[in-house]
Amino acid sequence: MTKNAQWTFKVDGVVCDWQWVDGGPDVTRLDSVRNPTSTEYSRQVPVHAYLTTMKRVLPLESGLEFELALWLDRRSNVECLVPQPCRITSSEGVRHIPDLLEGRLDGTVTVWDARPTERQDAEFLSLVALSEKACDAVGWAYRVFDGLTRVESQNLRWVSGYRRAPEWIEGARPALAELLIDGAAIGDVLDSDDQGGHMTAAMWHLIWAGDVSVDFSCPWSKNTQIRWNGTPK
Helix, strand or coil: CCCCEEEEEEECCEEEEECCCCCCCCHHHEECCCCCCCCCCCCCCCEEEEECCCCEEEEECCHHHHHHHHHHHCCCCEEEEEECCCEEEECCCCEECCCEEEEECCCCEEEEEECCHHHCCHHHHHHHHHHHHHHHHHCCEEEEECCCCHHHHHHHHHHHCCCCCCCCHHHHHHHHHHHHCCCEEHHHHHHHCCCCCHHHHHHHHHHHHCCEECCCCCCCCCCCEEEECCCCC
């Protein structure tokens, strides 16, 4: 099962070569196998991001990786996110450290690389082929993230500012559910609010958490339709 590639993980702080004899590692116990660094000549600038899934700040290698982590962070079925989660070494000695691991509540695992389309050169595509083959051999998925559209990215970053639940969220939740159960517009929530802005802040948080659904692919305005989804993270 591992003849074509060797996997190296950092489990509970200990770096080890994983043999897959009894299956894969517990991904909730993984740490990054390396810390992102940057020099004056680097194309990428490391960032630190608080992820609600992990309830802590994690180091990420680039803005695109940060966007991917945010996009996955608000999904209710995601259990853990691990940056630089492993090292994959081919039988020829080629090494690659993917950007992110996504572990879901149902046990499925996806390994991600984040790279804009214009930078997916032959060298990178060879690493993609290595990663795809290695993941397929162990029953994991592998995907490349090339970025959201400009509108999707702006909308995501807006609601990410409301990740923390306001203290009045439980009081506002039933009122929002009643207003949005059959669908309404963002402007309807704004009009229903008092001067304190409690309903508005609650709406943005619940869009982030998944209770309220909205189309991320279009610019948001007062006329944008939203609906009660009822599936909080």
